Amino acid sequence: ASLEHAQVNASQGSLAEGRRSQVNASSDSIASGERSQVNASTISTQNGRNSQITSSMRVANNDDYALSGGYSLTGDASTANMTWTIWSTLGNVYIAGIVHSGTPFGDYGEYFENLKKGEIDVGLLIALEGAKVRPAKKDEDFIGVVSGTAGIRLGDTPFCWQGRYLVDEWGRKVFEEIKDPDWEPKKVPDEKWKPKKGQTEADRPMIPIETEEDRPLIRVQKENPDYDPKRKQVSRSERPEEWTLVGLLGQVYVRCDDTVKPGDFVKSKAKGIGTKSEEKTRLRAMKVTKEYDGNYSIVYCLLL
CATH class of the missing domain: 2.160.10.20 (Insect antifreeze protein)
Incomplete structure (x- = not known):
């Protein structure tokens, strides 16, 4: 050392x-x-x-x-x-390598803000209205399915308010240069020090050989002046009445009526419930995991 x-x-x-x-x-x-x-x-x-x-x-x-x-x-x-x-x-x-998951999660999801306050049930087909989401209407194009199995979940904001740091008009992070607050001047042993009685070399003081002018600049994200660190952050995953995790790609569980069988393409019937489609869609049934009970069946599907 x-x-x-x-x-x-x-x-x-x-x-x-x-x-x-x-x-x-x-x-x-x-x-x-x-x-x-x-x-x-x-x-x-x-x-x-x-x-x-x-x-x-x-x-x-x-x-x-x-x-x-x-x-x-x-x-x-x-x-x-x-x-x-x-x-x-x-x-x-x-x-540089491969990410492996030890869980059966099979889809990629993102959080979207709900059009109306209230939790949207898992397995429903979801449509966009502006930048917000709601259950898909009959024959309406859907963007995905409310997911409970997404292995990748973007937009959850688990650590802090999503607006804590400023971004430009393209959503890119804004940076600034500041003086490094953690910097300390380099020190060397004081060659002029003379030990007093009972002192040893271990007591030799260190003296700085750098000044404040040597403090370096560092590049950091520019913080939003509206950010309040005293406000507790509640992640979007903990606010399902406001935010919904929508599976956009992969294997998902879908609420369907009694018409959907393995191999069928699926479209929206009403209120986000899936039904058999005679035309090709982004959603294809692979396996019925829960038979129709008068309200819905659960069908394991591939969302492309």
Whole structure:
């Protein structure tokens, strides 16, 4: 370890060069960024601040506030060897592989605002009216089905108000540059210090070698002045009377009448109930999972 509070633990041939940095259970690795870590890795270099490399081989991460991993059998540590990264600043996730789901969820869904306040039953066919949704009318084009099985659910806003950050007229995020509030000046041991009685080298003070003029600029999302952090956020999934998860693509369960059989195409009958269509539609029945009970049957369908 070469700087203030830096540590190398259970590691071989490694360096912790950044302040409050750590290399843990690793070999031939370097943590050079301030408050950075390399964990359980080999021949890896963490350069960004407040970031980590974990469970990796020959990976370099230069980004701030990022958690990364990767693998390569040959060469030097490189960003090209990363296979996944999670960014805390924007909430973005990049992966080089495949996402597998251990659940039987089979469709892609998005949250839409209800035209009228009140929960819309799962399995009903849904139509647009402006930017809001309601149960589809007879023979009306539908955009999807109210889903309870979507494996991907967009627009839920589970963390904060959806308008917290400003966007431009195309919906793109607006950024600004500000002085980094977390920056601390670099410090070195005070060479002029003279120990008093009872003091040791461990008591030698650190003195800054940078000033406020050295504080760097960082690029961040521009916050909406109307955002109130004191207001509790309730996600859209917790407000079904206002927002509906609409399955737009994939395998879905649909409320149908008694006319729909496996292989049939499905259209809207009335009030979002599905019925057999003589013409091709985006919805095709695969299996009846609940027989008609006088109100509706439940049909497992493919939505294209």
